[in-house]
Structures are given as C-alpha cells and as structure tokens.
Amino acid sequence: MLARKPSDFGEIYSAYAAGCLDPAFQLLVETQAALRPDVRQAVAQAETIAGVFLETEAATAVSDGVLDQLLSRIDGLDQTATEHARAAERAGDILDEILRLPAPLRDQALEASMDRSWTKLAPGVSRLNLGVESSTEVELYRIEPGRTLPRHSHRGNELTLVVAGGFEDGTGHFRAGDLSVKGPQDVHQPTADSDSICFALAVRDAGLEFKGVFGLVQKMLRR
Amino acid sequence: MALQHGILAEDERTHFANCMGRIARERCRASFAELFEHFAPRLKSYLIRLGSDPLAAEEIIQEVMLNVWRKADQYDATQASVSTWIFRIARNRRIDSHRRLARPDLDPEDPLLRPPDAESPDVIVNRHQIEIVVRRELETLPEEQLTLLQAAFYDGLSHSEIAKRFELPLGTVKSRIRLAFQRLRRSLTGEH
Numbered sequence: 001m002l003a004r005k006p007s008d009f010g011e012i013y014s015a016y017a018a019g020c021l022d023p024a025f026q027l028l029v030e031t032q033a034a035l036r037p038d039v040r041q042a043v044a045q046a047e048t049i050a051g052v053f054l055e056t057e058a059a060t061a062v063s064d065g066v067l068d069q070l071l072s073r074i075d076g077l078d079q080t081a082t083e084h085a086r087a088a089e090r091a092g093d094i095l096d097e098i099l100r101l102p103a104p105l106r107d108q109a110l111e112a113s114m115d116r117s118w119t120k121l122a123p124g125v126s127r128l129n130l131g132v133e134s135s136t137e138v139e140l141y142r143i144e145p146g147r148t149l150p151r152h153s154h155r156g157n158e159l160t161l162v163v164a165g166g167f168e169d170g171t172g173h174f175r176a177g178d179l180s181v182k183g184p185q186d187v188h189q190p191t192a193d194s195d196s197i198c199f200a201l202a203v204r205d206a207g208l209e210f211k212g213v214f215g216l217v218q219k220m221l222r223r
Numbered sequence: 224m225a226l227q228h229g230i231l232a233e234d235e236r237t238h239f240a241n242c243m244g245r246i247a248r249e250r251c252r253a254s255f256a257e258l259f260e261h262f263a264p265r266l267k268s269y270l271i272r273l274g275s276d277p278l279a280a281e282e283i284i285q286e287v288m289l290n291v292w293r294k295a296d297q298y299d300a301t302q303a304s305v306s307t308w309i310f311r312i313a314r315n316r317r318i319d320s321h322r323r324l325a326r327p328d329l330d331p332e333d334p335l336l337r338p339p340d341a342e343s344p345d346v347i348v349n350r351h352q353i354e355i356v357v358r359r360e361l362e363t364l365p366e367e368q369l370t371l372l373q374a375a376f377y378d379g380l381s382h383s384e385i386a387k388r389f390e391l392p393l394g395t396v397k398s399r400i401r402l403a404f405q406r407l408r409r410s411l412t413g414e415h
Contacts, residue, residue: 011375011381013376014375014376014379015379015381017314017376017377017379018317018375018376018377018378018379019314019315019316019317019379020317020379020381041348041353044303044350044353045353045357045407046376047303047307047310047311048303048353048354048357048358049357049361049376049377050307050310050314050376050377051303051304051306051307051308051309051310052230052306052357052358052361053376053377054262054265054266054269054306054309054310054313054377055229055230055231055265055306056228056229056230057229057265057268057269057272058265058268059264059265059267059268060265060268060271060277061264061267062263062264062267062281062284063281066263066284066285067256067259067260067263069285070259070285070288070289071252071255071256073285073289074252074255074292077289077292077293078250
C-alpha cells in the first residue's frame with residue numbers, strides 16, 4: 001500500500017487540510033510529505049484551498065477588549081522572553097569570562113556554575129560558591145569595573161587572590177596574581193579597577209587553619 | 224460566484240506577509256493588530272461554523288493569535304500565504320475531534336485510486352505558484368464544485384458526509400471534486 005499515493009483530491013488530503021484526520025493518519029501524511037515532493041504538493045494544494053476559504057469567510061464581530069487582552073498577554077510573553085534572553089546572554093558572557101580564567105580554577109568554576117547560580121551581592125557584584133570540599137568557604141567573586149564589594153564580616157581569616165583585573169582595598173592595590181590576606185579584625189571592601197572586570201578567588205576560614213584547600217591556593221600563586 | 228468577496232489580491236497578501244515580517248523582526252504590535260482585525264472575525268465565523276459557541280470561539284482565537292505572534296519567525300513568505308498559515312494554526316484546534324476520520328475511504332476498487340505510474344507524471348510546482356494558481360482556479364469554478372470543495376477541504380466533511388448533506392449520490396460528489404482538480408492540475412501543469 002505504501003507505493004500508492006492517494007489522489008490529490010482524495011479524502012485524505014481534504015481531511016488533513018481541514019484538521020479532521022486521525023492523528024495516526026496525520027502523522028502518516030506529514031511523514032510521507034516530508035519524503036515525497038508530490039505528496040508535499042498535494043498537501044500544499046489542499047491547505048491553500050482551505051486558506052482561501054478562510055479568506056472568504058464571513059466576518060463575525062469580535063468582542064471589544066479581546067485585542068487588548070491579547071496584547072497584554074503578549075507583553076507578558078515578551079517580558080519572560082526578554083528575561084530569559086538576558087539571563088542567557090549574561091550566562092553566555094560570564095561563561096566566556098570563566099573560560100579565560102586559569103586552568104584549575106576555570107574547571108572548578110565551570111562545574112560550579114552548572115550546579116548553582118551566581119549570587120548577586122550588589123549591582124555589578126556577584127559571587128559563586130565553588131563547592132570545594134573543604135572546611136573553608138571557597139568563592140569566586142566577580143566585580144564589575146568600579147564596583148565595590150559590600151562590607152562583610154567574617155569570623156576568621158580570608159585570603160583573596162586576584163585572578164583577573166585588579167582591586168584597591170584601602171591597604172593597597174592588588175593585581176592578577178596578588179594575594180590579599182585579612183584577619184578577623186580587618187575591614188575588607190575592595191573596589192574593582194575601572195578598566196576591567198575583576199575576578200577574585202576568596203578562601204575564608206572560621207578561624208581554623210587552612211589545610212585541604214592550601215594546595216589549590218598554591219597552584220594559583222605559582223601561575 | 225461564491226468567491227467574489229474576501230479573496231485577497233496579491234498586494235493584500237504581500238501586505239499581510241510584510242506584517243508577519245515586522246512581527247518577527249521588530250515585535251511590531253501595530254502589524255499584529257492589523258492581522259487580528261482582519262483574521263479574528265473570520266476565525267470566529269469559522270469556529271462557530273465548526274460548532275463552537277461565540278465565547279469559546281474568542282478564547283480559541285486568542286490562543287491561535289498568540290501562536291501567530293510566537294511563531295512569527297517561522298513564517299516564510301515564499302511559501303504559504305498568511306491565510307493558509309493562520310488556517311493551519313486554527314485547524315489544529317478543532318474541538319470536534321470525534322469527527323476525526325479514522326479510516327479514510329480507501330476502497331481499493333475505487334477508480335480514483337491509481338498507482339502513481341498510471342497517472343500523468345506529477346509536476347512539482349513551488350508553493351508560491353500553488354497559491355497563485357489555486358486562487359485563480361477557485362475564482363472560476365462553478366458554484367456546484369466550489370461548494371463541495373469547501374465542504375471537503377475547509378469543513379472537513381468526508382465524501383459520504385457531503386453526499387448526505389447535499390443530498391447527492393456519492394459518485395456525483397467524487398466526480399465533481401475530481402473535475403475541480405483536473406482544472407487545477409491543468410493550470411499547474413501549464414504554469415511550470
């Protein structure tokens with residue numbers, strides 16, 4: 001039966017065009033149309049005929065307000081679409097930035113960004129928990145040009161390694177490769193340089209000694 | 224001739240195609256409103272014809288037009304006309320699914336069913352040409368053929384149902400539809 005093709009004017013095509021075909025047959029026709037130009041043409045003819053009858057259909061007035069309702073629904077759609085697009089764009093941009101980070105950190109950051117999202121601390125300032133198995137907190141900061149990390153207190157010590165860009169924190173100016181060490185008493189509010197995005201790797205303890213994560217930090221320092 | 228009113232001329236079709244383009248590229252709401260103004264009242268008639276009540280019809284119209292908006296970038300002006308494209312979206316929402324043809328009338332004895340090699344070789348014509356030729360032919364068809372084509376391709380009646388509705392012998396229904404297609408085929412063949 002597959003070698004046959006129903007006549008162009010057969011019921012299959014008219015039923016298909018009008019939306020009256022059983023889903024199984026619908027699939028059959030669509031698949032055959034994808035494989036055979038002549039079937040494709042028969043479908044096109046049938047659908048065109050139907051389209052013309054829609055054109056010549058009488059008009060029944062639509063209630064006032066339907067168009068407005070529709071337009072607000074579209075606004076809703078577009079909002080979501082824009083947010084998704086922005087988020088994707090942002091994720092894409094950040095991804096590019098992450099890919100430029102030095103190797104061991106880059107892989108860690110890539111994995112982490114798949115498991116969790118960046119936390120926004122302030123406009124232009126965000127942080128990614130790197131999920132390193134450690135008694136310390138290991139986080140990657142992303143600070144946009146000129147932005148300042150909000151004041152935060154920590155109980156223990158903090159090592160901050162600048163990985164890209166640079167920051168100024170009142171005690172000095174730190175550039176890629178520089179390590180800033182702060183104790184529990186120190187206020188730490190770095191401001192990123194104005195000419196580039198600053199990525200900084202921060203390792204924080206609760207007052208205990210750094211053990212497991214020290215190796216990672218050492219790799220950074222030896223870059 | 225039944226088709227005198229409403230059939231869109233080429234420049235009108237192009238205009239609507241341009242509206243679609245603006246919706247796709249610029250999210251143009253004015254263009255969308257134009258499509259709505261033209262097609263929504265016709266969709267409403269269509270849906271009522273299929274058995275919808277007016278309020279439900281307006282719900283379905285919103286769904287259809289939302290899809291028109293969402294899928295605007297998929298519309299290809301070199302292919303189907305906007306009418307055909309919108310009709311395709313609408314027909315997928317037919318609520319009278321109990322009418323679905325589960326076993327199309329494929330009688331092997333039917334002389335209308337011939338293996339492809341017994342017919343004249345099919346001419347493959349591009350979609351744009353199909354739009355032009357089909358419209359031209361439909362405008363010239365005798366009323367009796369047009370009525371049956373509408374019943375089959377638009378309302379989706381089976382040939383038996385058409386025979387019943389118009390109180391015609393089944394054979395007459397089939398031969399009138401076949402006649403209409405012979406003209407179409409001659410036109411398409413002549414065009415390439």
